Amino acid sequence: MYRDKSVAVVVPCFKEEHQIAKVTSTMPDFVDRIVVVDDQSPDRTAEVVAELAKADPRIVLIRHEQNEGVGGAIASGYKWARDNGMDMAVVMAGDGQMDPADLPNLLDCVIDKGVNYVKGNRLLWRGAYSVIPKRRFFGNSILSLLTKIASGYWHVSDSQTGYTVADREVLQVIDWDRMYKRYGQPNDLLISLNIANFRVRDVPVRPVYGVGEISGIKIRRVIFTISNVLVKGWLRRMWIKYVVQDFHPLVFFYLLSIVMTLIFVWMSGRVVVLWSSEGEVPGMSALAMMFSFSVALQSAFFAMWFDMEANKPLR
């Protein structure tokens, strides 16, 4: 129990036979349950966890019949926590990249501030830039920016962190079977949380690298699959939140921006072709190009601004 609240820590695990013992052995005493979800690891991960469970009765091992991805593993852990009446469910990776010393800060934010979902944020840690590998830092920053636009949580960054706390209400309201199953899971969940009007906040956590972890992420591939999750999620959020459940003219601003961007692309193509083939461009085409560009940009900025205002109560 942590301040009279029960805490389960969900640990997604894939090929972590060498790392997992470090995670369970450093787990603070106030954690009531450690739900390790193995996903058909080809190595001895499941055996190692079963062995560890003999010494630590808090450990629960869930084994998937087939590999469902990190998001699928987190969904199983959350469902376990929900069905067992836990007050808070934490997610920590099975490779030792989360510092347990940060956990009280994350839990305090849920208890004291009434926030429903608290995320660790490695980018807020002083000196993070020198600890996080540069490619990671860069990829994460881009995805964080895109996730702001898609999720409506403009005050949240480090979208890819796997260190999070969800309260009881989140566990009960979110449909875990529909959550995205692979590496875009944190992005997809943020969008669903926003649609359900949950409060979300970041707490600085220490970035941990070089503890023997082997990342399963291929940055180049993941940027595309996650972008796909973000575009679909953004459309879903706009539709449900601002058209179906409620109404806000910002959807028209976004729509105008998209139409104007298409016109801009078409006009600039035309201008380039005419310029290179005939050496000159009709004034109207040049004007239409500039006009569509400025309207596209302005309406996108207005839409973002309105979205930001509409989501202020969810901080």
Ligand SMILES: Nc1nc2c(ncn2[C@@H]2O[C@H](COP(=O)(O)OP(=O)(O)O)[C@@H](O)[C@H]2O)c(=O)[nH]1
């Ligand atoms: N259950 C399960 N866990 C996974 C899967 N892929 C990754 N993980 C775990 O998810 C955590 C984070 O994955 P990792 O590849 O380290 O991502 P990174 O730390 O962001 O580079 C680690 O504990 C992995 O063992 C999977 O397919 N299934």
Ligand SMILES: [Mg+2]
């Ligand atoms: Mg890792």
